[in-house]
Amino acid sequence: MNWITNYVRPKISSLLSARQVPENLWIKCPETGEMVFHKDLEANQWVVPSSDFHMRxxxxxxxxxxxxxxxxxxxxxxxxxxxxxxxxxxxxxxxxxxxxxxxxxxxxxxxxxxxxxxxxxxxxxxxxxxxxxxxxxxxxxxxxxxxxxxxxxxxxxxxxxxxxxxxxxxxxxxxxxxxxxxxxxxxxxxxxxxxxxxxxxxxxxxxxxxxxxxxxxxxxxxxxxxxxxxxxxxxxxxxxxxxxxxxxxxxxxxxxxxxxxxxxxxxxxxxxxxxxxxxxxAPATLAEAPNPVVEQADNQNALPAPAEQPESRA
CATH class of the missing domain: 3.90.226.10 (2-enoyl-CoA Hydratase; Chain A, domain 1)
Incomplete structure (x- = not known):
């Protein structure tokens, strides 16, 4: 077995050969032409972060x-x-x-x-x-x-x-x-x-x-x-x-x-x-529903209503 032909040469060729890059690794924004990393685009629901362009x-x-x-x-x-x-x-x-x-x-x-x-x-x-x-x-x-x-x-x-x-x-x-x-x-x-x-x-x-x-x-x-x-x-x-x-x-x-x-x-x-x-x-969710504890506290902190003044008699 020729180790130079069978081992060394393939190793050198693999290091010097161009690596295959996936075509969809970077995606071009149709509006601005900016290149966006596809993972960032996917995480942002396919909306370009800089231009706000909505992609399909x-x-x-x-x-x-x-x-x-x-x-x-x-x-x-x-x-x-x-x-x-x-x-x-x-x-x-x-x-x-x-x-x-x-x-x-x-x-x-x-x-x-x-x-x-x-x-x-x-x-x-x-x-x-x-x-x-x-x-x-x-x-x-x-x-x-x-x-x-x-x-x-x-x-x-x-x-x-x-x-x-x-x-x-x-x-x-x-x-x-x-x-x-x-x-x-x-x-x-x-x-x-x-x-x-x-x-x-x-x-x-x-x-x-x-x-x-x-x-x-x-x-x-x-x-x-x-x-x-x-x-x-x-x-x-x-x-x-x-x-x-x-x-x-x-x-x-x-x-x-x-x-x-x-x-x-x-x-x-x-x-x-x-x-x-x-x-x-439909009924409001818990986050949307009024909080009775907060309402009670607000009512307690509210200023008392002014007392009614007796009517003056002539």
């Missing part, structure tokens, strides 16, 4: 931050036909689905979970843009409807986080049929007298914005989220006019009455919990 967040990460102590139960979702139209573009639709399922570690673009938010039991439906742009197909439609059915059956409010580019073209008219189906599911929830809060994230577009995403009792948008039916470039080419700055951004829609509020991601849980307690008339 995965569905499971959102659920972990949203529910109390990150505890929740995923709802079993019904199955749907796979590739009903036998669609093929640059590759077969079934192959594309397999690729995204392996990459996103999800069966489709929607997750439905049950858990508590500040002690209030709710159902949460989350779309994940990482799965084919959060597009709405038959499986996603079935999942969204299942979320509404679960909320009605267990008498819980429903919070939906939308993130989608619209209908899934590989399923054609079957994808578009999910718009009226999900709209009917929204009406089921409202007939049951249960609150429905929609959180519009970046982006919410196409058929999603024309159906369940714009039918909530309260519409909350994350800062900078793009929300609309058609893209700004398509609209400009159609009307042959320049659109205003910030058109279709959350802040622009707030100014023009299309959304109710724009809330930072770090404050979403607290804001939604407050809204749901108001809408359901």
């Amino acid at each position: 967040i995965r569905a499971r990460d959102r659920l972990n931050h949203f529910f109390d102590k990150g505890a929740y139960d995923l709802v079993d979702l019904p199955s749907a036909p796979v590739d009903p139209l036998k669609f093929r573009d640059s590759k077969r639709y079934v192959d594309r689905l397999k690729e995204y399922r392996a990459k996103a570690e999800m069966d489709d673009a929607v997750l439905v979970a049950k858990g508590d938010v500040d002690g209030l039991p709710i159902v949460a439906t989350v779309q994940d843009f990482a799965f084919m742009g959060g597009s709405l197909g038959m499986a996603a439609g079935e999942a969204i409807i299942k979320g509404f059915e679960t909320a009605v059956a267990e008498h819980r409010p429903l919070v939906l986080f939308s993130a989608s580019g619209g209908a899934r073209m590989q399923e054609g008219i079957l994808s578009l049929m999910q718009l009226p189906r999900t709209t009917v599911a929204v009406e089921m929830l409202k007939e049951a007298g249960l609150p429905y809060i929609v959180v519009l994230t970046n982006p919410t577009a196409g058929g999603v914005s024309a159906s369940y995403a714009m039918l909530g009792d309260v519409h909350i948008a994350e800062p900078g989220a793009v929300i609309g039916f058609a893209g700004a470039r398509v609209i400009e080419q159609t009307i042959r006019e320049k659109l205003p700055d910030g058109f279709q951004r959350a802040e622009y829609l707030l100014e023009h009455g299309m959304v109710d509020m724009v809330v930072h991601r770090h404050q979403l849980k607290e804001k939604i919990a407050t809204l749901l307690k108001l809408l359901t008339k």
Whole structure:
């Protein structure tokens, strides 16, 4: 055995060779161009600390931050036909689905979970843009409807986080049929007298914005989220006019009455919990309830009321 060839040379080569750095070790802020360490970004709920830019967040990460102590139960979702139209573009639709399922570690673009938010039991439906742009197909439609059915059956409010580019073209008219189906599911929830809060994230577009995403009792948008039916470039080419700055951004829609509020991601849980307690008339938590001991002490420290003066008689 030649120890120089078999031992020394491989050791020297390993020391001199370039080390492989993971591609996602540093992430570039789309707004400022600053490079942010991905662990810091993940710890900050995928909000860039310096610029406050809200990046897209995965569905499971959102659920972990949203529910109390990150505890929740995923709802079993019904199955749907796979590739009903036998669609093929640059590759077969079934192959594309397999690729995204392996990459996103999800069966489709929607997750439905049950858990508590500040002690209030709710159902949460989350779309994940990482799965084919959060597009709405038959499986996603079935999942969204299942979320509404679960909320009605267990008498819980429903919070939906939308993130989608619209209908899934590989399923054609079957994808578009999910718009009226999900709209009917929204009406089921409202007939049951249960609150429905929609959180519009970046982006919410196409058929999603024309159906369940714009039918909530309260519409909350994350800062900078793009929300609309058609893209700004398509609209400009159609009307042959320049659109205003910030058109279709959350802040622009707030100014023009299309959304109710724009809330930072770090404050979403607290804001939604407050809204749901108001809408359901739920009792205040211990932290919010008045403290009788403090009230009694305050009453004892208060100045005595002035004695009533006897009426003067003429």
